[in-house]
Structures are given as structure tokens and as C-alpha cells.
Amino acid sequence: MARMKFLCDAERCIDCNACVTACKNENEVPWGINRRRVVTINDGKPGERSVSMACMHCTDPPCAAVCPVECIFPTADGIVLHNKDLCIGCGYCFYACPFGAPQYPQVSNFGSRGKMDKCTYCAGGGGPEAPGSAEEFAKYGSDRFGAGKLPMCAEMCSTKSLLAGDGDVIGQIYKDRVDQRGYGSGAWGWLTAYHEDVQV
Amino acid sequence: MRGCSATVGKEPRGKRSLAIFPAHFRLAIVALMLLAIAGAIPAAAQQLAPDGAPNPTASGVNQQTLLQAAPRIEGYIDIPDTKARVLVQPAGRTWDHFHEVTLRWFGAIVIIGMIAALGAAYLIVGRLRISAGRSGKKVPRFTAFERFSHWLTAVSFVTLGLTGLNITFGKILLLPVIGPDAFSSLSQAAKYIHNFTSFAFVIGLVLIVAMWFKDNIPRKVDIDWLKQGGGFIKSKHAPAGRFNAGEKAVFWLVIFAGVAVTASGFLLLFPFYVTNILGMQVAQVVHAVIALLFVAVIIAHIYIGTLGMEGAFEAMGTGEVDLNWAKEHHDLWLQDQLAKEHHPVRRAAPAE
Numbered sequence: 396m397a398r399m400k401f402l403c404d405a406e407r408c409i410d411c412n413a414c415v416t417a418c419k420n421e422n423e424v425p426w427g428i429n430r431r432r433v434v435t436i437n438d439g440k441p442g443e444r445s446v447s448m449a450c451m452h453c454t455d456p457p458c459a460a461v462c463p464v465e466c467i468f469p470t471a472d473g474i475v476l477h478n479k480d481l482c483i484g485c486g487y488c489f490y491a492c493p494f495g496a497p498q499y500p501q502v503s504n505f506g507s508r509g510k511m512d513k514c515t516y517c518a519g520g521g522g523p524e525a526p527g528s529a530e531e532f533a534k535y536g537s538d539r540f541g542a543g544k545l546p547m548c549a550e551m552c553s554t555k556s557l558l559a560g561d562g563d564v565i566g567q568i569y570k571d572r573v574d575q576r577g578y579g580s581g582a583w584g585w586l587t588a589y590h591e592d593v594q595v
Numbered sequence: 596m597r598g599c600s601a602t603v604g605k606e607p608r609g610k611r612s613l614a615i616f617p618a619h620f621r622l623a624i625v626a627l628m629l630l631a632i633a634g635a636i637p638a639a640a641q642q643l644a645p646d647g648a649p650n651p652t653a654s655g656v657n658q659q660t661l662l663q664a665a666p667r668i669e670g671y672i673d674i675p676d677t678k679a680r681v682l683v684q685p686a687g688r689t690w691d692h693f694h695e696v697t698l699r700w701f702g703a704i705v706i707i708g709m710i711a712a713l714g715a716a717y718l719i720v721g722r723l724r725i726s727a728g729r730s731g732k733k734v735p736r737f738t739a740f741e742r743f744s745h746w747l748t749a750v751s752f753v754t755l756g757l758t759g760l761n762i763t764f765g766k767i768l769l770l771p772v773i774g775p776d777a778f779s780s781l782s783q784a785a786k787y788i789h790n791f792t793s794f795a796f797v798i799g800l801v802l803i804v805a806m807w808f809k810d811n812i813p814r815k816v817d818i819d820w821l822k823q824g825g826g827f828i829k830s831k832h833a834p835a836g837r838f839n840a841g842e843k844a845v846f847w848l849v850i851f852a853g854v855a856v857t858a859s860g861f862l863l864l865f866p867f868y869v870t871n872i873l874g875m876q877v878a879q880v881v882h883a884v885i886a887l888l889f890v891a892v893i894i895a896h897i898y899i900g901t902l903g904m905e906g907a908f909e910a911m912g913t914g915e916v917d918l919n920w921a922k923e924h925h926d927l928w929l930q931d932q933l934a935k936e937h938h939p940v941r942r943a944a945p946a947e
Contacts, residue, residue, distance in 0.1 A: 406655075412673065429674060434682040438671035442655035446670075448682055457691035463762045464779045465770065481779040483786050485762065486866055490876050491691040493684050507790065508866075580657045587685045 398473040399516060400562035400589065401549070402569055403447045405580045407556035410435055410445035414548035414557050418449070421517065421547035422536025428498045430514040431548050444580055447557045449548070450475060450496035450514035451588035458488035458497060468521060472540075473562075476521030477511060479534050484508035493587045516559070517546040566593045658683065667872070678867050690876045694763070694883075702763060702887045709891040713898045723904040725920050726832070733915040734932060741806055742914055748799030754792045756890050758785035763883065793860055800853045803846075810837040811846040816927065837928040845896050852889040856882055 410433050418424065418431045431449035452475045459467035459475065466481035467488060486508050488497040499508035512535075519526050520535030527538045539547065549559035558565040566582070573579035573595040582593040661668045667684035737745070761769065761782060770778045817840035823833035825841050833839070838846065859882035862870055870878065900907050906920035921929040 429676065429679060432672055432674065432679050434668075434670040434672050434680060436656045436661070436668065436670040436682065444656050446682055457688050460695050461691045463766055464782050465766055465775070466779070481775055483779060483783040485782075485786055487694070487762075487879075489866075490872065490879060491687045491694070493687040495679055495681050495684070495872075507787075578655075580655055581659065583658050584683050587683055587688070 397561035398563070399452060399560065400473070400565060400585075401449065401451055401546075402558045402565045402582050402585070402593075404556045404558065404569055404572060405444040405446050405583060406572075406576070406578070407554040408433070408445040408447055409554055409556070411553060413551050413553055414447050417547045417551035418514070421539070422515075423532075424512070424536065425500060428500065428512050430496075430498065430512065432495075446583045447548070447552075448494055448496075448584065450492075450516075451494050451584050452514075452516055453493075453588040454590055457491040457493070461487045461491040463487065466521070470518070470521075472518075474516040474518050474540070476515055476518065476535075477513070478522040479510040479512075479520065480522050482510040484510055494584060514546075516540060517544070562589065569593050570595050678872060681872055684872055686873065686876065690879070693880060698763060698880075698883050698887075699767075701884065702760075705887050705891045706894070709894050713895060713903075717898075717902065722902065725906050725917060726923055727919045729906070729920075730918040732918040734918050734921045734929065735914060736910040736916045736921070737914045739914065742911055744799055744802035744806060745911055747795060748803055751792045751796035751799055752889075752893060755789055755796055756886070756893070758789040758792070759886055760890070761785050790864055793857070793864065796853075797857055800849070800857070804850060807838070807846060811843045813840070813843060817843060832923040832926070834927055835925050836931075837925060839924065841899075845892065848889075848892050852885050852892070855885040856889060859885070 412433050415429070415431050415433060422430065424430055431447060433445050433447045435443055435445045437443040452469070452473055454473070456467065456469055456475045459465075459469065462477075463485060464481050464483055466479075467475060467477040469475050484499055484502070484507070486497075486499065488511060489495070489499070496513045498512045500510070500512070501507070502509035515535050517537050518540030519531050519538030522531070522534065524531035524534065526541045531538060537547070539545070544550070545559045549557045552558075558568060569579070569582055570593055579595055581595075586592045658668060662683070662685065666686055668682040669680050670682055672680045762785075765778065765782060765785075769781070773781070814836065816834055816836060820833040820835050820840045825833060825839065859878040862868075862874065862878040863882060866875060900911065906917050910916045918929075921932075
């Protein structure tokens, strides 16, 4: 089975935030929740790079390991999903996540967090709801993956900077690009997320 | 710029300044050309793409270099959420390892070790009896308000301890027994109980400090008490004031651990209000490590106050202790109490 990954080619990212908008629209993500974001390194300086980042769907996901109620788990495709029925909003997955992916709605006083929300790779939720159902959509968003489609953010990327799909395939695409143009700042987050880098 | 300022600043307006201007202008051009040549040297050394195009990434950032220079990569983001500026923080995996492996072993060793040590103490030393037996006469030791403050702190501490331990050990010990749905509901309730009980604990801690600070200042008699082996040698009893060195040690441990768990706890209760991701991770490490040591110390405190010593619990129970217990464990304090009261023995006499 294919191992699903994300890869952001920073040489192509133009910080247009179309991926962010596509994600919010596709999954009807509530205000204040940012499943995907674009971070610009060295903003305004020579050599600045923008990187689109969301849940990287890590190998050996630290969020799943640290979750005190074990509500986060990787699927057979390597997609990290979670069950909002079990989540207690403790916030530990955010401390463990190398990419700042988990998001929490503010539900009450202090810094009290509601049920965690994060990128689902547009693959619905990890709860008991039927795949593709209205209940699942309300809690987790779209199940494009179940319909054989890739995440909306990558599909919408105007410069094809953000790639989603089988890790071997998108890794090869990136490698070919680097070979052809002669440079590349690396597959951002891959070493931390997948314990392996794209060798270029 | 130099030519320009010379023209405007130093030279008077007129023919002379017009005549001299081209000379300055030529100088500026030469300077610019020199700068251009200097700038072109690194450009020539720059890597070129296979098609001969210049490499626009030569001055670009690279994640390996960035991660070698700093523990995490941060940048600019269009949304006001400052914590979202962190792009990659590999320390998350380190913290995960701490929480799942280090902390669990540390906690298990500290708590099981303490229980084992107390079990051994009970088997070897046994319950410390009142050597002279009960006199039947009572001496007031703690006022109702002192006992209220103690039990406020105690009940909130046990509540915080159990709900806190659930976060670290619940999924191993409780989850397999009661199932994911029940365990999740329980943990959700435990989270809120933990958050709100913290305030009661802090109030109790403040009251304890205010009431007992004076009597817990270390004195010379404490050194003698320690030299004589404290309360652990049955044959003799070392002199002690209102609190002996052992009790003073518990007091100061409670104060320091209490302040540490409170400070780190409020950082966790108000996430990212004053600190960044590293600060949150450090706060959690401090909170968990200190809290586990705190639990171990309090287990020992509970043992000594109940099972470990005859006549100790009633001090915090009814507030009155047996005269012989006071003589053996707090002789100097008893002398003061008796001196203060006019008819101490008669007042405390039982209605026999």
C-alpha cells in the first residue's frame, strides 16, 4: 500500500495561501482553526523561502504516542487520523508535534482547549462515523481520499509546489525537479517527519 | 552621495559649483563600478544550473543549515497566531520521548520505590508506639483553622495527584480495564477537575505558609534532632519544638515543590500566554518531574501521619494530641504550651 506524504517544494512556493484557502473551503474549517499555513523564512531578505505546512502524517507519529487517551493513530496509508469523541483537549499533541499541526477551538475560560482538529489528508475522520457521511463531514471535513482523490490543498496549488501522494512518487518528482533546475532547498520537514530525506 | 553633499553643503550656488559637479559625478561613477566589480566576484563563483542560468537559491535558506543553527525554524506568517510561526521543531519528538519513556520510568521508580521503602520501614521498624503509653490527657495541637488549611491542601493535593497521574499512567493502567469511551470521559472530567482544583491547592499552600512559616525556621535543636536519629530510634526521643526537623523538611519540600508545580502549572493552564513552544515543553517537564517527587514525599508524609506513628493522626484529626505523645515528640513545644496556660493538665483532664 502506498505511503501518503506531503512535500513542499520551497523553490516554487509563492506564498499565495491558496492551499490554506482550499483547505478551509473544502473542509469548512471553523474560524481560528488553521489546518494548513504558509510560513516565510527570512521574509523580505535575499533568499527568502515560503513553505506550506500542515500535519505531515509522520512515521511513528509523536502526537499519537503522547496522546493520553490514545485517540490518534496512523492508517494503513500512513495518514494520521484521530477520534474527536475520545479527545480530551489536553494539548499534548501540540507540544509533541514538530510541525505545529494540532489546532484547538477555545471552548471555555483560561486556555481551555476543545477537541483537537488537524489536517486529515482530506480523508475524513478517525471516529465511528460512516466514511463520507454528513456527521463525519461536520466533525472532520471532507473525505476526498475515500473517493480516490488527493488533498485539496495540493490539488489547488497553482505552482505545483505542494505535492501530495505516494511518498516514493512525490519524492521522485522533487528529485527530478532538483536534477533539472540544479538546486533545491530540500524536502522541508521530511527528515523530522519520516526519518528519511529525499536524496538529491 | 558624497559628491552630492559636497555640492550642496560646501560649495556656494553659482558657476564654480556647476563647473566642479562633473568631477564629483565621475568619481561617483568610478566608485559605483568598483562596487559592481566587487559584487560580481561572488556572483561568478555562484553555482549555475545545467542550462547556464544563475542559481537563485545560492543565498537561499536550507532547512539543514537552519536546524544546525537553531533548535527550531521560525518565520513570518500572515495570521496573528504567533505559535504558528514555528515551521519545524524537532524537539517535539524529544519531548515525546521524555513523556512516554523517561517520565514513565522515573515516576514508576519514584512512587513504587517510596512505597517499597515505607513497606520495609513498617516491617523492620514497625509502628512507632507512644513509649510511655497513652496518658489519657489531651493537649491542643492544631486549631480548627489550621486543620482546615491542612485538609484543604491535602484533599486538593490528592485530587490533583490522581488526576495528574492519570495523564501519564492512565492509558497503561486504566484504559485496558475500563475501555476507551469510559476512560476518555473520565480523563476529560479529570482534566477539568485538575484545572479547577489547582486554585484550592494554591489557597491552601498560601495559608500553610502564613500559619507555619515561623515555627518551621530551622534552629539549632534541629541539628541535635538529626544527630540523634530523629524519631526513628525507638529507645530515646530527641528534643524538638513545635515541629521537628523531619516535619520542617516536609514543610520546606512542600513549599518549594508547591511553588514549582504552581508556577509551571499556571504556564500550562494558560498555554502560550507568556511562553513559546520550548517554554511549554519545559513547563510540562518541570511540572511532571516535581509533581512525581512531590507525590512520593507526600506518600511518606501520609505514612508517618497514620500507620507509621501512634498518636500522630489525631493532631490533624481532632486537633488534640496525647500528653505523652507530645512529651516524647515535641517536648520543648509542650513546655511552652504548659507554661502559657494556667491550668494545662486540669483543663485537659478527661472526665473519668
